[in-house]
Amino acid sequence: MPPNRRETIELARMIEERRAALAAEIRREVSRARNEPFSEVAGTVHDTGDEALADLVADIDNAEVTRDLAELRELEAARARIADGSYGVCADCGVDIPLARLRAQPAALRCLACQERREKTYRG
Numbered sequence: 365m366p367p368n369r370r371e372t373i374e375l376a377r378m379i380e381e382r383r384a385a386l387a388a389e390i391r392r393e394v395s396r397a398r399n400e401p402f403s404e405v406a407g408t409v410h411d412t413g414d415e416a417l418a419d420l421v422a423d424i425d426n427a428e429v430t431r432d433l434a435e436l437r438e439l440e441a442a443r444a445r446i447a448d449g450s451y452g453v454c455a456d457c458g459v460d461i462p463l464a465r466l467r468a469q470p471a472a473l474r475c476l477a478c479q480e481r482r483e484k485t486y487r488g
C-alpha cells in the first residue's frame with residue numbers, strides 16, 4: 365500500500381524540514397568558504413530552491429557542499445513525486461516502498477532490494 369494521505373503529509377513535512385536544514389547548512393558552508401558573513405550569503409538567496417542554491421555554490425569547490433546540494437536535489441525530486449502522485453513507488457521495480465523506509469529516508473527513490481542491487485552494480 366502506498367503511503368496514505370496522512371502519511372504523505374507527514375513525509376512531506378519531513379522533506380521540508382530536511383530541505384530547510386540543508387539549505388541553511390549550504391549557506392553556512394558557502395559563507396565559510398568565501399569568508400563572508402553568513403547574513404550576507406543568506407541575504408543573496410531568499411528562497412530555498414535548488415537552482416538558487418546551485419547558483420550560490422557554483423564557484424565553491426567543496427565536497428561537503430556538493431554532497432549537500434545532491435541531497436537537496438533528491439529532496440526536490442521527492443517533492444515533485446509527491447506532487448505528481450508517483451511518490452512511494454520504487455522507480456525500478458514499481459513496488460510500494462515500505463513506510464518504514466520512507467520514514468528513515470523520505471527521499472528514497474527505490475525499494476531496498478533495488479537500491480542494494482544498484483549499489484552493488486555501481487561498485488562492481
Ligand SMILES: [Zn+2]
Binds near residue numbers: 458
Ligand atoms: Zn524496487
